[in-house]
Amino acid sequence: MNLVNNNLNKIPNDMIKKFIVMIFIIIIASTISTLLLVFDKKVPSYYSLLPILPCSFGLISCIFANIYSLFLKSISITIITSTYFIRFVVIPIFLSIGGYSTKVINIDAYSYIESAILLMVFELFIVYGYLSFNVGKYSYIRNDLVENNTKSSLSFRFIIISLFLYVVFVLIKYPEELSYLGLFTQFSEADRILSAKNRLYAVQIVPGVIDTFFTIFISILQVFIPILCIKFIQKMYSKKNQKKAANLSIIVVLCTAVVMTTEKAHSVTIAVSLFLIIYKLYPSVMKKRAPYFIIIMILFVFGGLIFKAGANQSENFLASVSTILNAYFSGPINTAVSFIMRNDITLNIVFSDLGNSIPLLKYLFQDLNTSPKLFNLALYGNTDNSDQIIPLLGQGYFYFGFFIAPILSIIVVKLALFVERLAHLEKNLLNKYIYIHALLVISLVPVLYNLNIMINLLFLLAINIFIAKCSKKNI
Known part of the structure; x- marks a missing residue:
């Protein structure tokens, strides 16, 4: 506690007040969740x-x-603490009211839930301890954007x-690739099934190399086109009417x-x-x-999860929500599955995990086993389904064992803090935006993603950074 007190002495009063409110909310929420579970007579x-x-x-x-x-002051800390709050406080509540429903079919995993819970607590202690000791190094650096209305370089535009x-x-040559694009408004189960079938058909029809570059280029354009639109709006309206400029920029975000x-x-x-840049x-x-x-985005995200998983059409809505949250936020049962994975970790698995994570190389490794494949085999007990993500913590356990399992989480958190420092130091609009996007994605990895997905995301982010750096007259 001396460490906490010493750190608090360096923090402004307004931030101390916020911290007191946050701790109060966390204590109340944690207590309510704990009591609901303790007095749940139907708990298995x-x-x-x-x-x-x-x-x-x-x-x-x-x-x-x-x-x-530093909640709401530091992007990485806000995301990391929020996602861990969902995993540790919210998911247990929904497990209880949802009848402890999950996607796990292999009953052997249930024997390891207690071990998984202890591993989750151990990871939380390590991650929070690391954040507490290192947060001051990154979180008080602030730089304003530099207004730069010069045109982007020829190489960037090219x-x-x-x-x-x-x-x-590609869309003209292979209109089947339109199946890769869609709208959030695809709510019905029939629409989702049809979309999945169309995408599967497109993958079979379109040559693999063309499809790979198509998806990569779409991901890159998704990043750059909106920020270019926002920059154009800023140039046209910000000096005349900031309110109009902000409203038009919000439309771009939506x-x-x-x-x-x-x-x-x-x-x-x-x-x-984009919203953070507009702010x-x-x-x-x-x-x-x-x-x-913030309210709209929260409803948007959780509504999207519910509709994507078909919970809105389920006979038992709460059970479906419980299943969704466990799957996406790596609940205890999903972590427990890692304990029953075939434990024959070899260099082939490591290289296969790395190779399958990079779009242009994955075709050389696609026939090899990966930790996500072994995880789905353990989860379902068969090879017919492979739609679940192995948690980063479970991947750490698979690679290193119980006591070193949190090392992957620490590496990711350290990377998130480092990228946040780069984002704070950056004055250029486009570069700051790229760093902020990288920061958001990396901060989600410990709870929502795994090493394979992070490597894939970092690959795409590296391309985005390279493109942004191509322009010395960057916007």
Whole structure:
């Protein structure tokens, strides 16, 4: 506690007040969740340690309370703490009211839920401890954007136009590739099934190399086209009417969120990144709109998860929501599956995981086993399904064992803090936007993603950074 007190002495008073409010909310929420689980008479025996999750979250949050003084000030800390809160406090509640429903078919996993819960608590303690000791190094650096209205370089414009023309050409040549694009409004189960069938057909019809570059280029254009539109709006209206400029920019963000690829989370992270840039461009206008945007995005994300999984059409809505949250936020049962994975870790698995994570190389490794494949085999007990993501913590356990399992989480958190520092130091609009998007994605990895997905995302982010750096006269 001396560490916490020493850190708090360096923090401004307004941030201390926020930290006190945050800790109070966390203690109340953790206590309510713990009591609901303790007095749940229908809890299965294999979930006997489940109350430890919310209880430990409240306790560890108090031990490393200085983290919460930077909530909403630090992007990485806000995302990391929020996703861990969902995993430790919210998911147990939905497990209880949802009848402990999950996607796990292999009953052997239930024997390891208690071990998984202890591993989750151990990881939380390590991650929060690391954040508490290191957060001060990154979180007080601030730089304003530099207004730069010069045109982007010829090389930058050439790259963007070339990517766009390639996409247009492929769509003309192979209209089946339209199946990769869609709208958030595809709510019905029939629409989702039809979309999946159309995408599968497109993959079979379109040559693999062409399809790979098409999806990569779409992902890149998703990042750059909206920010170019926002920059154009800023140039046209910001000096005359900032309110109009902000409103038009918000419309761009909403369109970005609604027009999606099959990788729907990509559109959401881009939309949030754009909003943060708009907030920096028009702070006086956006302060009033920020709370509404946050509420809309929360409803948008969770509504998207519910509709994507078909919970809105399920006979047991709460059970479906419980299943969804466990799958996406790596609940205890999903972590437990990692304990029953075939434990024959070899260099082949490691190289296969790395190779399958890079779009241009994955065709050389696609026939090899990967940890995600072994995870789905353990989860379902068969090879017919492979739609679940192995948690990063479970991957760490598979690679290194119980006590070194959190090392992957620490590496990711360290990377998130480093990228946040780069984002704070950057003054250029486009570069800052790219760093913020990278920061958002990396901060989601410990709870929502795994090493394979992170490598894939970093590959695409590296391309985006390279394109942005191509322009010395960058916007």
